[in-house]
Amino acid sequence: MSARILDGRDIARDIRAETSLRVADLAASAGVVPHLVVILVGENPASRVYVENKARACAQVGIKSTLVRLDVGISAQELICEIERLNRSPDVHGILVQLPLPPHHDIQAVLRTISIHKDVDGFHLYNVGGLVVGKTIFSPCTPYGVMRMLDHAAIPVEGRNVTIVGASNIVGKPMALMMMAREATVSVCHAKTRDLAQYTILADILIVAAGVPKLIGAQMVRTGAAVIDVGINRDPQGKLQGDVDFDAVRTKASCITPVPGGVGPMTVTMLLVNTVSAAERIAANATMHSLRRSDLKADLSVQLG
Ligand SMILES: NC(=O)C1=CN([C@@H]2O[C@H](COP(=O)(O)OP(=O)(O)OC[C@H]3O[C@@H](n4cnc5c(N)ncnc54)[C@H](OP(=O)(O)O)[C@@H]3O)[C@@H](O)[C@H]2O)C=CC1
Ligand SMILES: Nc1nc(=O)c2c([nH]1)NC[C@@H]1CN(c3ccc(C(=O)N[C@@H](CCC(=O)O)C(=O)O)cc3)C=[N+]21
Numbered sequence: 001m002s003a004r005i006l007d008g009r010d011i012a013r014d015i016r017a018e019t020s021l022r023v024a025d026l027a028a029s030a031g032v033v034p035h036l037v038v039i040l041v042g043e044n045p046a047s048r049v050y051v052e053n054k055a056r057a058c059a060q061v062g063i064k065s066t067l068v069r070l071d072v073g074i075s076a077q078e079l080i081c082e083i084e085r086l087n088r089s090p091d092v093h094g095i096l097v098q099l100p101l102p103p104h105h106d107i108q109a110v111l112r113t114i115s116i117h118k119d120v121d122g123f124h125l126y127n128v129g130g131l132v133v134g135k136t137i138f139s140p141c142t143p144y145g146v147m148r149m150l151d152h153a154a155i156p157v158e159g160r161n162v163t164i165v166g167a168s169n170i171v172g173k174p175m176a177l178m179m180m181a182r183e184a185t186v187s188v189c190h191a192k193t194r195d196l197a198q199y200t201i202l203a204d205i206l207i208v209a210a211g212v213p214k215l216i217g218a219q220m221v222r223t224g225a226a227v228i229d230v231g232i233n234r235d236p237q238g239k240l241q242g243d244v245d246f247d248a249v250r251t252k253a254s255c256i257t258p259v260p261g262g263v264g265p266m267t268v269t270m271l272l273v274n275t276v277s278a279a280e281r282i283a284a285n286a287t288m289h290s291l292r293r294s295d296l297k298a299d300l301s302v303q304l305g
């Protein structure tokens with residue numbers, strides 16, 4: 001068997017085309033251009049690549065994007081002030097703080113400062129909690145992108161065994177919650193899991209987000225499984241690879257995502273989708289209540305919260 005390749009760039013292209021139409025509608029109906037602000041603290045080279053990808057993708061669909069670069073030594077107070085300024089700005093619809101942050105910042109405290117209505121990463125405590133009870137405003141982009149890939153490929157989720165390798169706040173845990181919401185049977189593995197293979201071999205859908213090259217070999221995969229590789233690992237030559245031994249596993253899986261060109265482009269695309277949704281929600285609310293600019297923030301929390 002040779003697995004069908006799930007092409008994230010191809011699926012992303014279709015979703016971006018729909019997203020461009022939503023951007024055009026919003027301009028026509030409300031005169032609003034969706035605007036994403038990305039905050040980058042310090043000089044992490046990997047973060048720079050991602051941030052550039054995001055800016056390029058925004059431009060493609062007509063979303064305005066602004067990069068706010070802050071010095072690595074910025075204080076927690078200054079960072080929080082900057083976020084509060086963006087929360088109040090009526091022409092900003094999405095705010096993303098690129099992770100990781102320098103170690104002297106309390107990431108949860110920073111993320112909680114972002115208005116829940118502009119939290120296009122879905123990382124605010126409110127949106128994380130919303131995932132548990134089925135009431136999020138924004139779903140986190142990577143797990144949301146994985147769901148959209150599976151749906152696009154008509155891979156059923158309900159009642160299936162889903163194993164997730166990796167339990168981070170930004171990928172593994174929200175992925176597990178989204179899979180539970182779709183009535184999958186979910187196992188979540190992490191670095192302390194004993195005998196990883198006994199869980200991976202059960203999976204109808206195996207999702208890997210550990211950051212360990214070639215963690216998953218063919219012998220760990222059930223024949224006919226769908227294998228989703230979230231991992232991004234850069235070798236010393238700068239070449240990207242995932243967490244799955246692609247050449248070995250593709251002979252056993254029924255479908256598999258490549259790296260690059262799999263989940264990565266979907267993540268960026270879901271950020272675009274969330275940013276347009278944010279702009280649509282804010283524009284609708286502004287129209288409904290004819291808000292004065294200075295009242296925007298307070299009113300949103302009452303009317304939409
Ligand atoms: N394609 C995309 O769009 C994105 C890709 N990524 C990539 O996905 C990977 C994971 O990212 P992220 O979740 O942020 O990473 P983290 O480092 O925050 O989390 C990694 C998780 O994997 C677990 N883990 C580490 N080693 C093993 C192992 N040998 N066996 C089983 N589990 C293990 C860790 O366990 P423990 O909790 O016990 O430490 C942890 O839960 C990275 O390669 C990252 O670059 C991330 C975001 C988006
Ligand atoms: N606040 C925040 N939100 C994030 O969503 C976030 C973050 N911080 N920190 C880092 C991780 C990582 N991440 C990726 C995004 C795009 C690709 C991507 O586009 N990958 C391309 C290749 C990119 C390349 O060439 O390096 C691909 O897989 O084809 C990968 C990884 C988002 N993250």
Ligand SMILES: [Mg+2]
Pocket residue numbers: 010011014
């Ligand atoms: Mg197509």
